[in-house]
Amino acid sequence: MRIGILGSGLMGAKLGTLFARAGHEVTFSYARSEAKLERLAKEAKGSARAGTPREAAQNADALLLAVHWSRMDDVLGQAGDLSGTVVLSCSLPMNDDDTALVVAHTSSGAEELAKKLPNARFVSAFNTVPSEVLFDVFAARRRSKRPSLVYCGDDRRAKNIAVKLIRDVGFEPLDAGPLRIARYTEPFALLVAQLAYERKGGPELAYRFERF
Numbered sequence: 001m002r003i004g005i006l007g008s009g010l011m012g013a014k015l016g017t018l019f020a021r022a023g024h025e026v027t028f029s030y031a032r033s034e035a036k037l038e039r040l041a042k043e044a045k046g047s048a049r050a051g052t053p054r055e056a057a058q059n060a061d062a063l064l065l066a067v068h069w070s071r072m073d074d075v076l077g078q079a080g081d082l083s084g085t086v087v088l089s090c091s092l093p094m095n096d097d098d099t100a101l102v103v104a105h106t107s108s109g110a111e112e113l114a115k116k117l118p119n120a121r122f123v124s125a126f127n128t129v130p131s132e133v134l135f136d137v138f139a140a141r142r143r144s145k146r147p148s149l150v151y152c153g154d155d156r157r158a159k160n161i162a163v164k165l166i167r168d169v170g171f172e173p174l175d176a177g178p179l180r181i182a183r184y185t186e187p188f189a190l191l192v193a194q195l196a197y198e199r200k201g202g203p204e205l206a207y208r209f210e211r212f
């Protein structure tokens, strides 16, 4: 598939690299320097290039949305019309100092984004996993027992694409249901992050939690 990466930071850079290594054509976009995007494309060792958000979105079979909540309007504005585009979001609706969700309980970041992009084919995935575990999961992808990764959405085609990409990275996809389930998976993502970054054992603990 052709996969556009909107936001080439901790999540976007790693997932984009793994998608390229799994054989997809990847366009890295949206970082503060063009040189970083070029470096990521080179280091991905697959079919990858650097581009603008608009180029990443053009003819993409799927777009990974991986920016801080505060950058969302900016990156979506640069990407242009996403009607009909499959958008996978791993973004969490965090406040500016990353201490709290700004959308929770009665809605979710995913649902708010889907309202912003009413014609896109939206799916929420990869946001319950700390970026630090992604390469290890990919390296162990041939094992019979894979860690689960939840995803949710209302669009069948977008969910099918998410299933393929989740498997390519090395997880076993677990359909958590419609997009409104993101109200519960987003706070769960913060629990995983809390375990990963604030407890002894760090990402290893989060990995085991994810496996459960």
Ligand SMILES: NC(=O)c1ccc[n+]([C@@H]2O[C@H](COP(=O)([O-])OP(=O)(O)OC[C@H]3O[C@@H](n4cnc5c(N)ncnc54)[C@H](OP(=O)(O)O)[C@@H]3O)[C@@H](O)[C@H]2O)c1
Residues within 6 Å of the ligand: 007, 008, 009, 010, 011, 012, 030, 031, 032, 033, 036, 065, 066, 067, 068, 069, 071, 090, 091, 092, 093, 094, 126, 127, 128, 129, 130, 131, 132, 189
């Ligand atoms: N990190 C995790 O483990 C994790 C886990 C689950 C969910 N998430 C969610 O995933 C999303 C992305 O997280 P992340 O940790 O990957 O964030 P990040 O490392 O900060 O990456 C964000 C990307 O946006 C770019 N960016 C920021 N400001 C910009 C600007 N003014 N102009 C152009 N580009 C700009 C950054 O550029 P630079 O590369 O130049 O900094 C970076 O490439 C967030 O919504 C987060 O809540 C993260």
